[in-house]
Amino acid sequence: MPTQFYRRSRNGCVTCRAARIKCDEAHPLCKQCERRGVACGGYKVKLKWVEASDVSPDSQASAKSVVKPRSSLAICPSSKTAKAIQCKKLANSSTALIRNPTTGPRLHSSSDVFIFTHWSKSLPDLVYPNPEEYVSVREPYLAFVWQQDSILLPAVLAAGASHLFGLGVVTQEEVLERKQRALGQMVACVQQQKRLPPTETQNKLPVYVSEEAIAASLALIGLEIMQGSDTCIIRPLIRGTRAQLEERILLLQAMSDGSQLEKPTPMMSVNIKMLAYMDALCCVPCARKPMFDRQFWQSMILPHCSTSAKRYPDIVFGYTTDILPLMGDSGALVEDFFSGGITPESFVLSRYCLLQELNACCRELPEAVQQPYCEGTDSDTVESHRIRTGNACIAAALSFGLATQIFLLHADDGDSSTTWTDQPLKQSLALVEQLSEAVLAVPVDTFASTMMIWPIRTST
Known part of the structure; x- marks a missing residue:
């Protein structure tokens, strides 16, 4: 009677089968190997005869050696995983590579x-x-x-x-x-x-x-x-x-x-x-006015955002859709203040409004989803990864909001004309602590970590 691991790995990748561990059978390359930090050897390719319809004779080649050219450079369409793995093997082999395929x-x-x-x-x-x-x-x-x-x-x-x-x-x-x-x-x-x-x-x-x-x-x-x-x-x-x-x-x-x-x-x-x-x-940290103002966001950008953006992270923005325009407004306000375009009193009032908006955006972010750990269960499921990605995007958005608030509060450091007007708002130390916690909540192996250059720069 075959063992359990053999049954589970019968269709797994070559690497997982050799290691006799469970493979998630994700295509084109399994996530199990990625998490282990080893190269996935792909899946065993089932060879089949070339049909006559696949033959495309060339006037400069013999009919026996010419078939339809196939690109070895595809980005692995999910519906043709087997062909993608075969293409990858061909690309890594010593056979001649088609430099200019007609389909690539x-x-x-x-x-x-x-x-x-x-x-x-x-x-x-x-x-x-x-x-x-x-x-x-x-x-x-x-x-x-x-x-x-x-x-x-x-x-x-x-x-x-x-x-x-x-x-x-x-x-x-x-x-x-x-x-x-x-x-x-x-x-x-x-x-x-x-x-x-x-x-x-x-x-x-x-x-x-x-x-x-x-x-x-x-x-x-x-x-x-x-x-x-x-x-x-x-x-x-x-x-x-x-x-x-x-x-x-x-x-x-x-x-x-x-x-x-x-x-x-x-x-x-x-x-x-x-x-x-x-x-x-x-627009930050070197204060600059955005090229896309609020009107542009309303007419050209927000219509392209999904209506479910409050529940699921956007492909580009994550959960920062409402925070990014405020970052632009913050950069514009600080630039006007530095250039003398507005009075200190106007700066303080506008900053207060932006801080309130940023704080509201942070409060309206979705709550992180807790994943109860059950011993003996497989936590590496599709739903588990989706929850982990969503939680990382929530923490990244919170980091954006907190970093921008700190940026605004420190904009007038050393300027005596504004320190007396909004002293109660000087809570940057508490915000820095919150920012550090939010940054740590974004694991480096999640996709949201690629967004963290601005929050990390502010927290250091």
């Missing part, structure tokens, strides 16, 4: 392949505090990356190289080279559009305001953020991307007279929210 991105070197593979595996975990919704964004993103003469692909490779440079894998020269290549692609895109006659562009959106171009601009902004660039470098890029977005909106409004409108993909709303998120982070 045009990658011209082994370095391109390595960077693209790293980007495809790391993007959801690095960018989104709640990557469960990433499945709705992945397909349109891939469609733009895979198309011929893609504008997005050079930006993706540049961003991937930037992250690998931070890990010490690639050189800074390679990052700069890929960055220049991506910027050159964007400039060429704009210049090409200007050379086209009006008759060819009147019924369709210009390429430089397409979803693909806006996504490429965001990738370049993300590159600068990963490199730790100054806000004086990042903000012009945000301003340019906002100009792309505004021109796209105006052109779509002008085309609403019966012309064929371009229906946005789910990726568009995520890109808009990501742009607003980056803008809010650039």
Whole structure:
């Protein structure tokens, strides 16, 4: 009679079966290996004969050796996991790699392949505090990356190289080279559009305001953020991307007279929210006015947020949807105070209102869900991970609110013109203690930890 662990691991990954432990059978790679810190060997691939319909004869190759080319660079669609694992094995094998498959991105070197593979595996975990919704964004993103003469692909490779440079894998020269290549692609895109006659562009959106171009601009902004660039470098890029977005909106409004409108993909709303998120982070701690004011948030950003955002973390914002605009307002207020644009009395009054709003947002955050531990049960379930992700997003949002309150309270340190007017509000020490507790409530192995640069900077 076979043992219990063999029955449970019959369909598990190669690594878990060899270790004789329970595998959660998650595809394409199991979470059990990820938690153990070992490389998942994937799942045993069932080979099958190639049907005659799969054969695509080529005039330059023999009919026996030619089949339909398959990309070994896919981002593992969930519905075709077996094929994805097979593709990964092919990519790691010594067989010849198809550099320019007809169904994949045009990658011209082994370095391109390595960077693209790293980007495809790391993007959801690095960018989104709640990557469960990433499945709705992945397909349109891939469609733009895979198309011929893609504008997005050079930006993706540049961003991937930037992250690998931070890990010490690639050189800074390679990052700069890929960055220049991506910027050159964007400039060429704009210049090409200007050379086209009006008759060819009147019924369709210009390429430089397409979803693909806006996504490429965001990738370049993300590159600068990963490199730790100054806000004086990042903000012009945000301003340019906002100009792309505004021109796209105006052109779509002008085309609403019966012309064929371009229906946005789910990726568009995520890109808009990501742009607003980056803008809010650039307002602190170096006080700057946001490029997206409250009216823009009301008209362009909040409609893209789910109605269930109070119960489930947003893919981009987590639970910080209401706090981010207040961060922008706080940066604008402090900048006005530093520049002498407002009187000390006006600053104190406006600060009091913002502190009240931030405090209200913190109080309205959902309560963390407690998971009772039962000995002998498997705590590594899908629901358990969802609860853990949600709790981390709640703590991250609380950290954002507390850090912004501390930022406001310390804005007038050393200024005797304001210390006498709102002395009761000087509770920064208590807020710092609360912030430290909130930061510790965000485990480093959760997706929400990628949001914590602003709270951690304030708490140190």
